[in-house]
Amino acid sequence: MTKDQPAPPILAQPHRRYNALTDEWLLVSAERTNRPWLGRVEAPPAAETPTYDPSCYLCPGNKRVNGAQNPKYDSTFVFTNDFAALRPDAPDATISEGLVQAKSERGTCQVLCFSPRHDLSLSRMGADQARTVVDLWATQTALLGERFEWVQVFENRGTAMGASNPHPHGQIWAGDALPREAVREDATQRRHFDSTGHKLLLDYAAQELGGPRELASDDDWLILVPFWAAWPFETLVIPRRSASRLPDLDDRQRDSLADQLVGLLRGYDGLFQEPFPYSMGWHQAPFDGVDRPYWQLHAHFYPPLLHATVRKFMVGYELLSEPQRDITAEAAAARLRSAILAAKP
Numbered sequence: 001m002t003k004d005q006p007a008p009p010i011l012a013q014p015h016r017r018y019n020a021l022t023d024e025w026l027l028v029s030a031e032r033t034n035r036p037w038l039g040r041v042e043a044p045p046a047a048e049t050p051t052y053d054p055s056c057y058l059c060p061g062n063k064r065v066n067g068a069q070n071p072k073y074d075s076t077f078v079f080t081n082d083f084a085a086l087r088p089d090a091p092d093a094t095i096s097e098g099l100v101q102a103k104s105e106r107g108t109c110q111v112l113c114f115s116p117r118h119d120l121s122l123s124r125m126g127a128d129q130a131r132t133v134v135d136l137w138a139t140q141t142a143l144l145g146e147r148f149e150w151v152q153v154f155e156n157r158g159t160a161m162g163a164s165n166p167h168p169h170g171q172i173w174a175g176d177a178l179p180r181e182a183v184r185e186d187a188t189q190r191r192h193f194d195s196t197g198h199k200l201l202l203d204y205a206a207q208e209l210g211g212p213r214e215l216a217s218d219d220d221w222l223i224l225v226p227f228w229a230a231w232p233f234e235t236l237v238i239p240r241r242s243a244s245r246l247p248d249l250d251d252r253q254r255d256s257l258a259d260q261l262v263g264l265l266r267g268y269d270g271l272f273q274e275p276f277p278y279s280m281g282w283h284q285a286p287f288d289g290v291d292r293p294y295w296q297l298h299a300h301f302y303p304p305l306l307h308a309t310v311r312k313f314m315v316g317y318e319l320l321s322e323p324q325r326d327i328t329a330e331a332a333a334a335r336l337r338s339a340i341l342a343a344k345p
Contacts, residue, residue, distance in 0.1 A: 003212050011328055019228035020192075020200065022184045026230050026323040030331075049119035049166060058167035060116045076136045077113040084109035086175050088147075107148055107175030112136055114168040121157070121168045121275065123265035130258035133170075137282065138246040138254070140172055145245070145287035148174035150182055153246070153284075158277025160304055160311055178286055185283060186292070193294030201296035205238045213333045215340060216263055220256040223264055225333040230314075230323035232306045233271065233332050235264065237299040244295045245284040264301070267340030272308035 016025045057064045060072045066082045086107030095102040114122060114133050122130055137153050144151045155170035156163045178186070192200035205222045208214055215223045215235065226236045237260070243249055249257065268276035279302045285295035304311040306326060318324050 053118045081109040110172045112170045127259040142247040144174040149288045154281030160277035189294040199296045212330045220253045225329045229329045231302045235301040243297045266343035270339040270343040278303035
């Protein structure tokens with residue numbers, strides 16, 4: 001189906017869609033957004049953010065809660081999270097009592113400051129500045145991959161997605177075990193490769209290119225609202241050439257990625273004319289020494305807002321049965337595509 005073709009009638013009715021990447025189904029209730037809303041209303045973000053905040057724990061030269069002092073950095077800055085969820089010195093221990101199972105997990109958590117400027121989010125950066133963040137993701141991935149099996153690069157933006165500090169930053173959690181989403185995506189990509197000899201996400205990208213869910217593309221990257229998106233304006237970022245991990249990306253791919261990410265994020269901000277909250281993260285092949293020719297690098301963006309002041313909650317049916325979304329992926333893509341075009345300089 002191309003951008004100009006009418007959608008099949010089934011997509012205008014309640015229906016279920018298959019997520020080929022996680023082997024799950026979700027319910028789509030088209031145009032349910034017309035229902036009246038008397039629930040929680042999200043407060044708009046602060047209108048102005050200073051370039052430097054003396055009370056910010058991440059700004060250059062400032063002291064953090066534990067008393068450590070940040071250097072007066074002028075580009076990016078990385079440090080071990082002062083309240084890390086994982087520790088590299090965790091002792092080996094297990095519990096195995098019938099259905100009660102537990103084992104210790106060794107790892108580390110890093111904080112990645114994207115810029116010394118308190119107000120310079122990725123969406124406000126130029127492509128050259130965003131490229132430094134792409135390089136930081138790749139460099140830290142390679143370093144942590146020497147010690148840990150799973151390296152999770154991610155960013156939470158905005159209080160709606162739990163960001164505890166507005167300074168532009170992301171995180172990397174690295175650990176010894178494959179988490180749930182990695183296990184699911186490993187299994188589906190392996191199964192597709194075994195049956196076709198192709199990478200699942202490269203086949204999916206080829207199928208979606210030029211279609212109604214595409215948001216932007218060039219010779220190196222495809223950005224789209226996936227057919228199986230659960231969050232209202234969810235997006236998927238896929239390299240169009242084979243790449244298993246961030247360090248695999250060459251200079252051209254990194255330059256292109258920086259440019260495409262800035263375009264996507266400016267489109268997000270333009271959608272409701274305010275800084276758009278989201279959780280995003282990169283999924284890349286594990287560093288466990290196992291050959292995985294089927295793994296394709298990709299990034300997920302999960303924004304919660306359905307309207308400017310109304311967020312999507314995964315509750316009730318979503319928690320107890322399966323994910324459900326209120327607008328089709330095609331309708332969301334059309335709106336987001338227009339916002340991306342309008343935000344171009």
